[in-house]
Amino acid sequence: MSSFETKGVVIKTQDFKENDKLVWIFTEKIGKITAIAKGAKKSRSKYLSVTLPLCFADYMLFRGKNLYTLSEGKINNSFQGLLGNLEKLTYSSYLCELIDICLVDEESNRGLFKDFVTCLYLLNTDAIDYELLVRAFELKILKATGYALKLDNCVLCNSRMNTGSYISISSFGGVCEKCEKEHGVYISKGAYNALRFLNSLDMDKMYRVNITPEIKEEISKVTSLIFSSNYSKKPKSLEMLDYIKER
Ligand SMILES: [Zn+2]
Numbered sequence: 001m002s003s004f005e006t007k008g009v010v011i012k013t014q015d016f017k018e019n020d021k022l023v024w025i026f027t028e029k030i031g032k033i034t035a036i037a038k039g040a041k042k043s044r045s046k047y048l049s050v051t052l053p054l055c056f057a058d059y060m061l062f063r064g065k066n067l068y069t070l071s072e073g074k075i076n077n078s079f080q081g082l083l084g085n086l087e088k089l090t091y092s093s094y095l096c097e098l099i100d101i102c103l104v105d106e107e108s109n110r111g112l113f114k115d116f117v118t119c120l121y122l123l124n125t126d127a128i129d130y131e132l133l134v135r136a137f138e139l140k141i142l143k144a145t146g147y148a149l150k151l152d153n154c155v156l157c158n159s160r161m162n163t164g165s166y167i168s169i170s171s172f173g174g175v176c177e178k179c180e181k182e183h184g185v186y187i188s189k190g191a192y193n194a195l196r197f198l199n200s201l202d203m204d205k206m207y208r209v210n211i212t213p214e215i216k217e218e219i220s221k222v223t224s225l226i227f228s229s230n231y232s233k234k235p236k237s238l239e240m241l242d243y244i245k246e247r
Helices: 086-102 110-124 130-144 189-200 203-208 213-230 237-246
Strands: 002-016 020-027 031-037 056-063 068-077 166-168 184-186
Touching (some): 002 086, 020 056, 020 110, 068 110, 086 130, 086 237, 110 130, 110 203, 130 203, 184 213, 189 213
Parallel strands (some): 031 068
Antiparallel strands (some): 002 056, 020 031, 056 068, 166 184
């Protein structure tokens, strides 16, 4: 067995046998992995705090035959503040679910890892529109998994587009006025421009963005259509998000 250290965030956990826990960690070095934390369910276990959902830590892991084994964890930020607020909890659970659903095991993606951690830090402050933050992360994860939205040129004829009013869901991008519109959705020019802006924005510049509720709604329609047509599993926390928004 070989051991190594990596930064990571716990995205999911499950009790395993009598005393152990299975922990899904999105790691910086090797992407999403499953690790066993032996004895983590015991009340005095040293793994108790580092195996809580959303914990961001430096983990020491052993690579076994089928699973990784957690041997050590040093917390950078436990993000437990996110767990105590229903809205923040729902948004952060949704981010974790997206990672779980969209990423292939053991495929490193340092850029996305950085965006994810930035996203958790921003959620943890009150300086930012959570919904917009989640939309921006959705666009990042689409990009990271090969479904980047193309909005500067028509996805069908490649002509330059200053703005647009139609997004093709099957071709992942804008369709110009001249091309045929199918398998997509009409949106306002404002939403098109906002989508393009978010699509190219760095996660740590998010605090500068201000977008109307109507446009946010349109953007959400586009991203959720793309997710539901490309990934077989649907995030459960989405329903909770809709419920929160309706209130
Ligand atoms: Zn075209």
